Amino acid sequence: MIKLHGFWRSAATFRVRIALNLKGLAYNEDMIDLDAGEQHAPDHLQRNPHAAVPVMRIGDAPPMTQSLAILEYLEEIHPSPPLLPADQIGRQRVRSIALDFASDHHPLIVPRIRHYLADHLEAAPDQIREWICHWLREGLNSAEARLAADKATGEFCHGNSPTIADLGLISHVMAARGFQITTGALPVIDRIATNCLALEAFARALPLRQPGAPATH
Amino acid sequence: MIKLHGFWRSAATFRVRIALNLKGLAYNEDMIDLDAGEQHAPDHLQRNPHAAVPVMRIGDAPPMTQSLAILEYLEEIHPSPPLLPADQIGRQRVRSIALDFASDHHPLIVPRIRHYLADHLEAAPDQIREWICHWLREGLNSAEARLAADKATGEFCHGNSPTIADLGLISHVMAARGFQITTGALPVIDRIATNCLALEAFARALPLRQPGAPATH
Numbered sequence: 001m002i003k004l005h006g007f008w009r010s011a012a013t014f015r016v017r018i019a020l021n022l023k024g025l026a027y028n029e030d031m032i033d034l035d036a037g038e039q040h041a042p043d044h045l046q047r048n049p050h051a052a053v054p055v056m057r058i059g060d061a062p063p064m065t066q067s068l069a070i071l072e073y074l075e076e077i078h079p080s081p082p083l084l085p086a087d088q089i090g091r092q093r094v095r096s097i098a099l100d101f102a103s104d105h106h107p108l109i110v111p112r113i114r115h116y117l118a119d120h121l122e123a124a125p126d127q128i129r130e131w132i133c134h135w136l137r138e139g140l141n142s143a144e145a146r147l148a149a150d151k152a153t154g155e156f157c158h159g160n161s162p163t164i165a166d167l168g169l170i171s172h173v174m175a176a177r178g179f180q181i182t183t184g185a186l187p188v189i190d191r192i193a194t195n196c197l198a199l200e201a202f203a204r205a206l207p208l209r210q211p212g213a214p215a216t217h
Numbered sequence: 218m219i220k221l222h223g224f225w226r227s228a229a230t231f232r233v234r235i236a237l238n239l240k241g242l243a244y245n246e247d248m249i250d251l252d253a254g255e256q257h258a259p260d261h262l263q264r265n266p267h268a269a270v271p272v273m274r275i276g277d278a279p280p281m282t283q284s285l286a287i288l289e290y291l292e293e294i295h296p297s298p299p300l301l302p303a304d305q306i307g308r309q310r311v312r313s314i315a316l317d318f319a320s321d322h323h324p325l326i327v328p329r330i331r332h333y334l335a336d337h338l339e340a341a342p343d344q345i346r347e348w349i350c351h352w353l354r355e356g357l358n359s360a361e362a363r364l365a366a367d368k369a370t371g372e373f374c375h376g377n378s379p380t381i382a383d384l385g386l387i388s389h390v391m392a393a394r395g396f397q398i399t400t401g402a403l404p405v406i407d408r409i410a411t412n413c414l415a416l417e418a419f420a421r422a423l424p425l426r427q428p429g430a431p432a433t434h
Contacts, residue, residue, distance in 0.1 A: 049362035050317055061306050062367070066320070069312035076305045088293045089278050095286035100267055103283070103320035113325070116351065121338055134333065145266035150279070 002027035003057040005047060007034045008210035009178075011106050011171035012067035013054040017210075018167050019071050021201035023078045031212045034111050052110075068095075068102055071164050083164045093150075094158045094165045100146070101168035105139035109175070129179070136176040143169065144186040153188060155195050162196065170196045174207060219244035220274040222264060224251045225427035226395075228323050228388035229284035230271040234427075235384050236288050238418035240295045248429045251328050269327075285312075285319055288381050300381045310367075311375045311382045317363070318385035322356035326392070346396070353393040360386065361403040370405060372412050379413065387413045391424060 002020065004027050006013030013029075020027050032038045032053050039051045047055045047063040056064040064070050075083055084091045107113075109132045117123040117131060147153045157165035173183055173193045183190040196202045207213060219237065221244050223230030230246075237244050249255045249270050256268045264272045264280040273281040281287050292300055301308045324330075326349045334340040334348060364370045374382035390400055390410045400407040413419045424430060 050321060050359045064309050066313035066316040069309050069316055072312055073305060073309040088290060092281050092286050092290040095289055096281065096283040099283040099286055104267060104324050107321050107324050121340055121344060123338055127338060142267045
C-alpha cells in the first residue's frame with residue numbers, strides 16, 4: 001500500500017492524488033496540517049528536511065518528495081495509462097507546461113512565503129492576498145497565451161488525454177478558484193479544466209473533498 | 218547546431234549550459250538581457266509567453282522552455298554520459314533534489330519577484346537583498362540537511378558522478394556566492410560544489426565566464 005503524507009489544500013499533493021487515481025494505485029493519506037505548522041515537526045522533517053508535502057512512501061524505499069519527481073516515478077513503475085506522450089518533443093512540452101505551473105508559480109504562494117511577507121516586510125493581510133492573487137493570475141494568463149498559440153493543445157494541455165501538464169494546470173486553477181479568481185475569460189484553460197474535472201480521478205482528488213477541508217470554501 | 222536564448226546570470230541557463238557541455242553538444246548562446254527587460258520583447262514572448270530564459274531551439278522543433286524539462290530532453294536524445302541514475306528510486310531522488318533547488322527556491326528571487334517587492338510592497342533595496350539572501354540560505358541549509366543524512370550522497374549529490382541534482386546545486390551555490398553567501402559551514406554542499414567546479418564542463422558554463430558578465434562581481 002502506498003502512503004502519502006499530504007494536506008487537503010496542498011496543490012502538490014493534489015497532483016499526486018490525481019496521478020495515483022488515474023493509474024489505479026490505492027493509497028492512504030496522512031494529513032500534515034500546514035496551517036498548524038506540522039510540517040516543521042521532527043518526524044516530518046526526518047521525512048523531508050525541506051518541510052514540505054507531499055511525501056510518498058512505497059514499500060521499503062526511502063521517502064519520496066517533490067510532486068513532479070513523484071509523478072515521473074509513478075510513470076516509470078506504472079506506465080499505463082501514460083501521463084507523458086510517446087514522443088520526445090511532446091514529453092519536453094508536457095514537462096515544461098507542468099513546470100510553468102508547479103515551479104514558476106506555485107512556490108510563490110505557499111505558507112512560508114506568506115509568513116515571510118507578514119513577519120519581515122510587514123505586509124498587511126490584504127497585501128498578502130493581493131500577492132497570492134497576482135501570481136495566480138500571472139500564471140493563468142501566461143499559460144493561456146502559451147496553450148492558445150500552440151496547435152499541440154487539444155481537449156487537454158497536450159492532445160486529447162490527460163498528462164502531467166494537466167495535473168499542473170488543474171492544481172493551479174483550483175488554487176485560483178479558492179481565491180475567487182475565475183477562468184471564464186481564458187477559454188483554453190477553462191475548457192481543459194472542465195475536461196479534467198469531468199474525470200472521476202480528478203474529481204475524487206479535489207482539495208475540498210479531502211479529510212480536514214472546510215465544508216464550504 | 219543548438220541555439221540557446223539565455224542570460225549570463227540566469228541560474229536556469231547555467232544548468233542547461235552544463236548539461237550541453239557534459240554531453241559534448243555544441244551550441245550558440247544569444248543573450249537576452251534580463252536587466253534591460255528584453256525577456257518582455259515581442260520576439261522573446263513568441264518563443265516563451267512566460268517571459269523567461271532559457272529557451273532552446275534545436276532543428277525545426279518548437280522552442281523548448283523550462284531548464285529541467287530541457288535537461289530531460291537532452292538526456293533522452295543524448296543519454297551518454299548519463300545525468301540520471303540507472304535505477305528508478307535513484308532517478309526519483311535525483312529529480313527531487315534538482316526540484317528542491319530549481320523549483321522551491323530559485324523562482325523566489327528572479328527579477329519579476331524583485332520588481333513586485335519594490336513596486337507593490339515598497340520594499341527597500343536592502344530588504345530585497347535580505348529577501349534574496351534568506352531564500353538562498355534556506356535552500357542551502359535544507360539541502361545540506363537532506364544530503365548529509367542520506368548515504369546515497371557521494372562525491373556528488375547522488376553517488377560519484379554528476380547528475381541533474383548537481384546542476385541544481387551548483388546553480389544555487391553560485392547564485393549564493395554572488396550575494397557573498399559562502400558554503401564553508403556546509404561541508405557536504407561545499408565538497409560537492411568543489412567537485413563540480415573541478416570539471417571543465419561546469420567551469421566553462423559559469424555565469425561570470427559568459428558574454429555580458431561584469432569583469433568582477
